[in-house]
């Protein structure tokens with residue numbers, strides 16, 4: 109989920125040199141087909157990438173109640189199997205913090221979850237939260253205005269409260285269905301829990317919810333960046349001055365270039381990239397394909413608001429799953445009518461929730477997952493059958509397909525009348 113240190117480090121180095129000369133040299137040096145594909149795929153956006161591999165890809169603009177314009181990506185059917193257009197069950201995929209819809213396609217056909225789902229007969233929708241590369245637009249606010257920064261005044265509370273309902277309603281209207289299966293990774297699970305508690309009517313539209321690395325309570329979080337920020341989390345101005353007032357780590361050429369120059373096979377820095385990711389997301393050498401690092405860094409970070417990070421740090425600091433604390437009594441009264449922000453009421457999340465978790469996840473710790481499990485009305489636990497599986501393995505692991513994706517698909521099929529009635 110987070111590559112903060114590696115990216116901060118890489119960006120600092122990157123701005124001092126000229127990216128293009130090195131990139132060209134790198135391309136010339138690596139003559140293998142794999143290296144070429146990886147460099148090319150790192151520079152394509154999601155629609156270009158998906159179409160390159162022969163899959164249908166639709167881009168839909170979804171406008172939220174508060175004016176954000178979200179780029180939603182859809183793979184309506186498969187390429188090799190289930191490849192005739194037509195109605196079919198919908199799976200909605202929601203990425204994690206600093207990520208985007210790229211998470212679900214970046215490893216390519218046969219490996220990434222979106223392609224596998226399309227081949228298995230699903231209509232695949234991929235959301236992009238406000239502030240990410242594909243959703244950096246608003247009817248009236250300017251994301252590039254550093255002066256007001258109004259565009260960036262949101263945390264994952266708004267993503268769950270505004271973005272998810274808008275995208276889910278849209279996907280159901282276009283596909284003509286009453287309900288869908290939801291899969292989220294990390295923050296993609298947090299925003300679901302926000303929606304389910306603040307907008308409980310949406311539980312009726314969820315046939316099943318699959319939480320990959322569930323994040324609601326974070327008290328046991330072992331990520332060093334979050335632990336560093338937690339003590340400052342209620343002093344909003346101070347916290348913002350530490351990490352920036354508006355956008356945090358936008359997608360840019362610098363990180364793409366850094367991934368290619370520091371994290372590519374044969375570059376001596378690659379172990380540093382790998383080790384930083386293990387530090388932040390849990391160690392798992394066996395499931396980590398470092399060859400793909402430049403590709404991952406071409407698509408991550410995809411942009412987020414600093415308040416998303418501060419909101420998590422608040423939860424760690426106070427050991428709660430609670431709405432964003434605006435840092436002042438008056439700010440909270442204006443937002444919620446109370447001096448303290450209210451807790452998210454998990455008892456309102458009536459949708460069937462499947463928690464897919466692992467003991468080697470510093471960001472979704474076993475004790476926190478257990479607490480979430482106890483407080484949800486309708487939960488089931490699914491431990492990924494590999495103890496070393498880490499936080500980013502849900503997206504990146506070499507064996508994510510056999511360990512996680514196919515078992516999840518079997519579960520979804522067993523829960524969907526389209527498959528079970530036959």
Ligand SMILES: *[C@@H]1O[C@H](CO)[C@@H](O)[C@H](O)[C@H]1NC(C)=O
Pocket residue numbers: 142397399400506
């Ligand atoms: C790692 O990724 C590369 C590039 O896609 C691929 O050729 C290689 O087989 C992968 N390694 C493993 C162990 O899956």
